[in-house]
Amino acid sequence: MEIKLRGLKQGEHSFFVSEPVKKYELDNEHFSENLDSSILIDVQGRNYYITVTTSTKVKFACDRCLDDFIRSYKVSTKLIYTENPSLDPEHQQEDLYFLPAGKDTADLTDDIRQNIILNLPMKVVCKDTCKGLCITCGVNLNMAKCKCSHKLIDHRWDALKKLQME
Numbered sequence: 001m002e003i004k005l006r007g008l009k010q011g012e013h014s015f016f017v018s019e020p021v022k023k024y025e026l027d028n029e030h031f032s033e034n035l036d037s038s039i040l041i042d043v044q045g046r047n048y049y050i051t052v053t054t055s056t057k058v059k060f061a062c063d064r065c066l067d068d069f070i071r072s073y074k075v076s077t078k079l080i081y082t083e084n085p086s087l088d089p090e091h092q093q094e095d096l097y098f099l100p101a102g103k104d105t106a107d108l109t110d111d112i113r114q115n116i117i118l119n120l121p122m123k124v125v126c127k128d129t130c131k132g133l134c135i136t137c138g139v140n141l142n143m144a145k146c147k148c149s150h151k152l153i154d155h156r157w158d159a160l161k162k163l164q165m166e
């Protein structure tokens with residue numbers, strides 16, 4: 001995502017960009033829908049405070065039953081571009097970049113891509129009540145019952161059942 005910074009008036013600017021996921025070189029097995037980004041740029045003096053909120057849908061594999069499911073995914077990326085080379089990056093929380101003389105635009109693609117990847121959840125379940133796979137025969141217990149005994153079932157469920165009965 002390339003945006004023009006130099007020449008923007010002081011104050012806030014907001015706009016919306018929808019881009020094909022291809023542009024971000026994200027693994028297209030999990031990412032297949034467009035990335036929709038709301039962009040807010042706050043111009044203060046020679047600094048550009050940028051917030052990009054990107055939404056898309058991602059295909060995850062459930063950690064319990066291994067089934068694929070699609071879920072909405074939203075990530076905010078904050079960065080600052082400055083025309084002032086002496087602004088001290090130590091005092092900024094967000095990523096700070098220098099916009100050199102003669103350059104009008106900033107390419108945010110890399111920052112957005114990295115942020116999308118960094119914030120992906122490590123563990124996801126298709127639904128809170130997912131029963132997972134039988135550890136003996138491998139059947140998906142959301143879809144079918146099996147004849148194995150499930151003595152090794154997670155005992156947290158027992159506590160929950162008890163709570164519900166009380």
Ligand SMILES: [Zn+2]
Pocket residue numbers: 062063064065066067125126127130131132
């Ligand atoms: Zn599941």
Ligand SMILES: [Zn+2]
Pocket residue numbers: 134135136137138139146147148
């Ligand atoms: Zn089984």
